[in-house]
Amino acid sequence: MKSIEKSANIGVDLGGTNLRAALVDRRGKILDVRTARVPAEGRAISNELASRCRSLVHAAADLGLDVRAVGLGVAGKIDRAEGSVIFSPNLPSLNGFPLGRDLGRELGVPVVMENDANAFGLGEGWTGAARGIRNWVGITLGTGTGGCLFLNGKLWEGDGLGFSGEIGHMIVEPGGPACPCGSKGCLETFASARALVSGARRAISLQEEDSPLRTLEGRGKLNAETIYECASMGDPTALGLFRKMGWALGICLAGVFSLLGIRFAVVGGGVSASWDLFSETLNKTLAQNASMLGPGSAVVARSSLGGDAALIGAARLCRKRG
Amino acid sequence: MKSIEKSANIGVDLGGTNLRAALVDRRGKILDVRTARVPAEGRAISNELASRCRSLVHAAADLGLDVRAVGLGVAGKIDRAEGSVIFSPNLPSLNGFPLGRDLGRELGVPVVMENDANAFGLGEGWTGAARGIRNWVGITLGTGTGGCLFLNGKLWEGDGLGFSGEIGHMIVEPGGPACPCGSKGCLETFASARALVSGARRAISLQEEDSPLRTLEGRGKLNAETIYECASMGDPTALGLFRKMGWALGICLAGVFSLLGIRFAVVGGGVSASWDLFSETLNKTLAQNASMLGPGSAVVARSSLGGDAALIGAARLCRKRG
Numbered sequence: 142m143k144s145i146e147k148s149a150n151i152g153v154d155l156g157g158t159n160l161r162a163a164l165v166d167r168r169g170k171i172l173d174v175r176t177a178r179v180p181a182e183g184r185a186i187s188n189e190l191a192s193r194c195r196s197l198v199h200a201a202a203d204l205g206l207d208v209r210a211v212g213l214g215v216a217g218k219i220d221r222a223e224g225s226v227i228f229s230p231n232l233p234s235l236n237g238f239p240l241g242r243d244l245g246r247e248l249g250v251p252v253v254m255e256n257d258a259n260a261f262g263l264g265e266g267w268t269g270a271a272r273g274i275r276n277w278v279g280i281t282l283g284t285g286t287g288g289c290l291f292l293n294g295k296l297w298e299g300d301g302l303g304f305s306g307e308i309g310h311m312i313v314e315p316g317g318p319a320c321p322c323g324s325k326g327c328l329e330t331f332a333s334a335r336a337l338v339s340g341a342r343r344a345i346s347l348q349e350e351d352s353p354l355r356t357l358e359g360r361g362k363l364n365a366e367t368i369y370e371c372a373s374m375g376d377p378t379a380l381g382l383f384r385k386m387g388w389a390l391g392i393c394l395a396g397v398f399s400l401l402g403i404r405f406a407v408v409g410g411g412v413s414a415s416w417d418l419f420s421e422t423l424n425k426t427l428a429q430n431a432s433m434l435g436p437g438s439a440v441v442a443r444s445s446l447g448g449d450a451a452l453i454g455a456a457r458l459c460r461k462r463g
Numbered sequence: 464m465k466s467i468e469k470s471a472n473i474g475v476d477l478g479g480t481n482l483r484a485a486l487v488d489r490r491g492k493i494l495d496v497r498t499a500r501v502p503a504e505g506r507a508i509s510n511e512l513a514s515r516c517r518s519l520v521h522a523a524a525d526l527g528l529d530v531r532a533v534g535l536g537v538a539g540k541i542d543r544a545e546g547s548v549i550f551s552p553n554l555p556s557l558n559g560f561p562l563g564r565d566l567g568r569e570l571g572v573p574v575v576m577e578n579d580a581n582a583f584g585l586g587e588g589w590t591g592a593a594r595g596i597r598n599w600v601g602i603t604l605g606t607g608t609g610g611c612l613f614l615n616g617k618l619w620e621g622d623g624l625g626f627s628g629e630i631g632h633m634i635v636e637p638g639g640p641a642c643p644c645g646s647k648g649c650l651e652t653f654a655s656a657r658a659l660v661s662g663a664r665r666a667i668s669l670q671e672e673d674s675p676l677r678t679l680e681g682r683g684k685l686n687a688e689t690i691y692e693c694a695s696m697g698d699p700t701a702l703g704l705f706r707k708m709g710w711a712l713g714i715c716l717a718g719v720f721s722l723l724g725i726r727f728a729v730v731g732g733g734v735s736a737s738w739d740l741f742s743e744t745l746n747k748t749l750a751q752n753a754s755m756l757g758p759g760s761a762v763v764a765r766s767s768l769g770g771d772a773a774l775i776g777a778a779r780l781c782r783k784r785g
Binding site: 275276278288290292297298299300301302304305306307308310311312313314315320322323324327392395396397399400401402403404405429430432433434438 | 610621623624634636645649718722723724725726727754755
């Protein structure tokens with residue numbers, strides 16, 4: 142048996158479109174990465190994952206490292222004890238599929254599963270923007286809006302109902318835009334890639350004249366990136382969507398801070414690349430509405446690990462539970 | 464020294480108008496109570512309190528009981544270490560006053576202080592509606608809206624910023640009615656005695672004809688109790704205010720449950736006497752908006768200790784920290 146210093150773990154970030162697997166050392170440093178498209182079918186996903194992980198096990202051996210466990214971050218509701226996905230909106234073929242158990246049998250090492258937003262938080266808390274912070278909330282701005290909560294330095298899991306930290310489904314504007322969750326005006330309907338596209342479509346439908354957003358929509362190219370480009374070039378409608386995102390994040394975080402008596406948040410996910418377009422409104426709204434906090438005491442930091450946060454956090458899972 | 468079975472504590476509920484002090488046994492049973500009007504000046508409040516407590520110490524001695532400590536619940540921001548009130552909106556003469564230290568010196572026993580909403584929660588968690596529940600949120604509907612949070616069976620104190628569980632200042636309707644805290648549309652602006660009166664005044668100003676509420680206002684008798692009576696007699700405007708209260712509580716609790724992954728709340732305080740007028744709307748709104756919870760899994764219970772919750776909770780403080 143090799144010494145613990147000679148060991149590493151594999152962290153996997155399984156998204157709706159791409160999967161990434163990384164060999165991560167005991168200090169949270171990524172040593173090697175594998176990527177692949179996600180196949181349509183559950184069994185094929187499991188095989189693809191196993192193949193990438195085996196490749197990393199070989200890479201580890203070449204470095205004189207022993208892979209101890211695999212941590213798996215997946216968007217959706219996870220049954221950790223069973224190692225299966227209960228419900229994943231972006232990977233419907235995995236619903237009920239024993240992905241973790243399968244993969245563990247295939248690789249011969251323990252596999253630990255976690256919700257992807259929680260994996261993001263475990264990464265940021267380990268080597269990222271929340272390092273050393275005991276109480277904080279994490280928000281991932283992606284297709285939807287994910288969240289996680291850390292209390293007393295630990296991932297908060299609530300009553301064990303299969304969800305926690307779901308800040309994306311806190312209601313910011315009652316009666317606001319419809320959310321896939323069934324409610325209206327959730328944070329997710331203002332602060333996600335989907336919200337930007339829906340918001341742009343609503344604005345286009347009210348515009349009488351041509352506009353850059355309408356042109357994009359006509360060409361089938363309306364998405365978060367192109368809306369960001371429009372806003373960066375000064376289009377007021379596109380800019381308004383990012384300001385609304387900042388406003389909604391500010392209202393929501395003010396409530397979270399008042400409820401929990403805390404003052405720290407980390408924002409990540411793909412859409413956080415538009416930080417310069419929403420952070421000013423976020424901080425202004427937060428200062429106006431977090432009435433219990435002294436001026437300037439709230440801190441909303443940008444993810445420092447970017448797209449690697451969930452990978453590193455998934456590897457961290459192995460040390461926590463594996 | 465008497466055995467621990469022969470000991471009791473004193474719990475004090477210090478409100479803006481009245482103070483109550485109770486002798487509470489080790490099982491949370493109230494053995495005797497003293498009440499008094501609250502004097503205007505800090506020193507006079509301290510003397511009045513000391514006098515009621517001494518009377519309870521004598522009553523305890525007659526029962527063969529030894530008073531070990533005094534727990535003091537006060538509305539406002541408390542400095543527990545100093546035993547002083549940092550800021551109390553309803554008892555301004557106490558701001559900065561070393562009430563706990565003074566009283567401790569006077570009585571010769573330890574005095575522990577706590578925010579009154581937290582005292583309410585400690586009471587309900589000990590012998591009331593939240594007994595045996597590990598994770599829950601408490602709401603007190605009084606002049607304003609107080610809150611407390613219990614996680615893993617303990618009062619959650621956040622980052623130690625002097626507040627926590629301030630659900631009353633979570634924003635329910637951005638841009639809504641102005642709140643004394645400086646924000647707009649906080650839960651407190653819909654779910655408190657003050658909210659009922661302000662809401663009634665807004666409604667009256669829009670009414671063209673006479674109404675029961677306008678008559679009350681003209682006689683200087685518009686308050687939470689008289690609005691409740693109007694509603695009970697079927698006045699649609701008054702009924703609407705209670706439904707709006709239930710709606711705001713439902714929106715807010717849905718967010719708290721999504722964020723924390725929990726499903727239990729207790730509602731108390733004087734205004735919770737109007738339970739029959741707001742609980743149906745509360746439960747309906749909660750079911751519609753707590754999208755992560757399964758149907759019917761959220762539980763919002765009514766305080767079972769009523770006006771005694773903060774008294775009993777204040778006595779519980781002595782066992783926790785005294």
